[in-house]
Amino acid sequence: MSDGPALRVSGACKTYERSDQAALLPTSFQVERGEFVSLVGPSGCGKSTLLGMIAGLIAPDSGSVEALGEPVTGPGAGRAMVFQDAALFPWLTVFHNVEYGLRAHRVPKAERRERVQDALRLVHLDDVASRHPHELSGGMRQRVSIARALVMRPGILLMDEPFSALDAQTRTILTDELQRIWLETRPAVVFVTHNLIEAAFLSDTVHLLSSGPGRIVKTYDVDLPRPRDEAHPALLELRHDMLDRLRAEVGGAIARRAQIAEVTAL
Amino acid sequence: MSDGPALRVSGACKTYERSDQAALLPTSFQVERGEFVSLVGPSGCGKSTLLGMIAGLIAPDSGSVEALGEPVTGPGAGRAMVFQDAALFPWLTVFHNVEYGLRAHRVPKAERRERVQDALRLVHLDDVASRHPHELSGGMRQRVSIARALVMRPGILLMDEPFSALDAQTRTILTDELQRIWLETRPAVVFVTHNLIEAAFLSDTVHLLSSGPGRIVKTYDVDLPRPRDEAHPALLELRHDMLDRLRAEVGGAIARRAQIAEVTAL
């Protein structure tokens, strides 16, 4: 492994087949090792597309993605992903869900066992290892999903709106948890969210995207000591800034969409 | 119609079949004509159950609900409901969706037409009347759902997490819209949400519920002039109060649940 940045996205862009507009214009940014980066922006601005390209699940039309010093051509053990709806395998127990990626990478059984137990302990779920996903609450399911990613010991952790399906209270609790876990394990993180407070609270850097077509329109640095408090006035102020910017962008996007609608008579 | 309160819930409670715990303990409260009341509380605390009883969709085990001076025994035109996922009929156009309740109540065709157009104008959707729901954005769908309720000219409007499936930006816009519409039409509203800012921003009164089993644990009055601004410090402070209280409640609920889990070996 080289000592460069954890992740380098260089001019990656994407237009989906049968679509008349780019989902994401050429985009470049960089994530340092151990850095926590958030992507925020209105619905459809290409956040998931960008994350998919980093994960190696979507091939960029042009441009490139380099992760941990190597070009991304497909999924790799160094990058792990957490999805919005947890995406656990309902027929496997918690233990076997977390173990799945290790099996896919042919890790020997004894080592698998140990690493899974470590990961479950990290998210405080070692006592429900033998349950099935449907026997867990939404928050617990999402923690299993995080453990399933962390067990791969990823250099880069990718999270696509991991908490947006949870209720506000559980969400607050899990955000705290994520900060703790990240401080303990320190992967580079790319975190997608709609929740601006969440982004401000967790991140070192926040990229704000806009749609129609998708691109990064502004980048914020958050220089606050950790662990942080959600009610810190600087965070609230940052949220306010981003909200204003977003409202302007969404308004613009809506105007553009209306124009398109007129032309294509949707 | 008498001149009493819009709604009087007296000791209504509910235990679902095959459940070992009450979903809602005997609950009483009152909503004045034209008042905006919110219900907040953790998941599973019985908010939807309470709303269903008011709508006449769920029969309380004991206690009673009185709406616009008459006891509730089933759905009635005086009470209209808006659901979390809009619940539009996908095979009908926007116009016919809004018209549906009027058809069910055998309103003559000419009057239906007029009332639907009025309702659509109110939510700024008169130009998409002939589209189908899947041709709309999430925010537009939810506005159709509101029009579908308002067209019934309800004395009481019931809303169950109407904005929780929307992204943050759309949500903010719709919350503003709802305040405007409510100020124009002035029904009594019972509004369920997880979003504390939203509740504080919109309501005259907020009831905070707690689960295990469900009951009202605290009531807040919000005496601020309208139209309001979301960033008003009094609102932020109220949110903070409620959040603290909720955290305490949720913690308690989790502790209680753990106890139950031990006993029933879930």
Place this chain on the structure above:
Amino acid sequence: GGGGGPADAVRIGMLLNITQGPGLIAVESEFTHGLAGLPVEDYLFAQGPDAASALLSGSLDAAYIGPGPYVLAESRAPGRLRLLSGVATGGQAMVARPGTGIRSVADLQGRRVAVPGNGNTQDLTLRLLLDRAGLRAADQGGTVEVVVISNAALAEAMRQGVVDAALASPPFGTRLVAEGLAVPVPSIDAVIASWRIPATVLVATEEFVRANPAATDALVTANAQAVDRARRDPATVARRFNDLLAESTGSRISTDVLLAALTGLQPGTGIDAVGMERIVFAADVAGYLGGPVAPAARVPRPM
């Protein structure tokens, strides 16, 4: 037709089977001018039992069927059908797989013998043969296994050695012999021929006969003419059969085979009372009867 009153057409069912030759040729000549002023509608059935059911359900007025289905229908719905006339007698052939050495009924002991269907002429005749030789079918606790194999599958069954012998309806026995898949067993054929078992009879529903006496008379007369023609000129039957076959499936059977098969078949309007009696007896032995068959039902009762 149907409904009890006078009919406006005579609906006649038959099978595409050369034992029904007189019926097949009647359709293109004797029936063409109608029967006592009523037009004839003809229907081709795949199997006798279906034609019998169609008679009982009232959707046919008359039919050419084997004596087996007639007797069985009479036993379950006594008095609903009326035997009008004989059509043909004989025609079945016992054939054996080469090398089995089957020469007499006694040789069938422990063998598998094919018939084309349960309760049809061949099935009943075989049971009669066994009974006279002191043997029993396997389903009656005996040693001879009677298996049902459709005419179509018979050649393949012989080839695969699934059966040792078959009592076949014409022309399928002759065809097996012609194709070298089986050899005839003349001694058994001789016994069967001596029994004068009807191959095809003409029946009508009692209801139709009562309501349409003139048409019934005309039907019996027309049938007699067709029978007479078939007896004098078997080639007409062969040609007609092949035409119908080609019309239905686009293929034909060799005329030589058909003519050879027709030599054992005697068209005739008479029904041998003893031959009929034997059929009833065999059906009883096999346990097929739903009730007794009155003696009066075993002989033709034209008006």
Place this chain on the structure above:
Amino acid sequence: MSAAGGGGTGSAGRLTRASHRARALALEVFRKGWFVTLVLLVWWLITAAGWVDPYKLPAPGDVLSTLGTLFTERALMSDLGATLLRLVEGWAIGVVAGVLLGLLTGGSRTLEDGIRPVIAGLQSVPTIAFLPLAILWFGFSGTAVLAVTAFGTFKPMALATYGAMHQVSPTLLMAGRALGARGLFMQRTLMFPAIVPSLVTGLKMGWSFAWRALMAAEIIVTGAAGLGGVLELGREIGAIDVVMAVILVILVVGIVTEQLFFTRLERWVNRRWGLVGAR
């Protein structure tokens, strides 16, 4: 989108697009046709090499020429027409009856719990078993055949309707009830349209069952027009080429109805009901 083919004139651009489309079409034809081609090739090879007796597997050419003979001598076209007419009739009756029964009894738990297991049980009895009853009760004429075909369609459609009704989103039903819909109005304006997408899938299944039932029924009266009779006569005289020719006709009809009717219907319904990505 960036300009395609950079620098070409308008007509050149159009040409490029046309050749693109041609290539896409060729790819499509290959993707959908390679397996059929392969099967035909293997079939032809086996028979041409003489590995199998022709009476067991006639050559593709022989089957085709038999098919030709059937069309000219037997007027297979009118058989096909008669069969399709019966099929559509029986199927339509079965569909309407099944969906109506489902809609009318599926609302009540007592009605459904009593009726559904009986229909499910009957569904496990092959149609062929009911044929003797149908002939006795309805006669062999069109009525019996129609009755059997309709009955064969009715059972799976009723079961599909019950199944679909249980999958309707409870929120949608609640929304309807809250708006004042009740009883027949509810079943007609909400329950029925809500289950249409599931029913479309059911229709295809019902069609397959209708074919089965009809073929079994047509076998009785072989002389009358109808594919079943041809099939049975071919079977009776051991003409395997006739059997294969009829199979071929049924197969082609199956593929054509699937592509021309069911796939389109499904696509239309899915679009109308917003079940595929909007836009």
Place this chain on the structure above:
Amino acid sequence: MSAAGGGGTGSAGRLTRASHRARALALEVFRKGWFVTLVLLVWWLITAAGWVDPYKLPAPGDVLSTLGTLFTERALMSDLGATLLRLVEGWAIGVVAGVLLGLLTGGSRTLEDGIRPVIAGLQSVPTIAFLPLAILWFGFSGTAVLAVTAFGTFKPMALATYGAMHQVSPTLLMAGRALGARGLFMQRTLMFPAIVPSLVTGLKMGWSFAWRALMAAEIIVTGAAGLGGVLELGREIGAIDVVMAVILVILVVGIVTEQLFFTRLERWVNRRWGLVGAR
């Protein structure tokens, strides 16, 4: 919950609960049994009143006594056994083959696009049409019957597998791919378990098709023991009571397998896969 029956002693409470349970059971029996009872009653009434000739519709009692005779004198039990054995065998082979084909070819668009329409087309051809071919190819032995039954099951199972694979949540597949699953590992550990709940529904449908195919085959290849042979016997000798007795047996077998096997399997899978309300 508030104390039930207020003030009773413990044993009285238990009694009350027992009587509650008895009442619930009675209600359940009524709910599920009323329709069957009604049908039987109407049947009995019609025949007892003599409105229909007994050769068209025998009385329930007559059918029962025929059933008894069949069991004692015709060894119907061994027919039933033979049929069920063939059914299970043919069905199992068809299920395994269909699911395997679906899993192995459903991953590639080219493979699926080529094969699926052919199978869908074949599915529209009633099994009865393939019988003559099966007899020629596999002989008279049980093999032909088994082949036809397996083939009859194979087609709907393969189609069900394709259908189920298209409905697997793309996020789940993406999660698997992101975790490094590929190729056979992916199909085996992710695709297969993901489609199991849909397949369970498919199994029931396959069973119904297997019955149809088997009955058709047994009716034509009647040499061996089997319900189909008895059914055909009843038809050929015009004994409608035998036909109805066999229908009754098939019906009872259908209901019993549904209740004892499929419903349980479905419930188990749904619980294991978390498809019913978690708790």
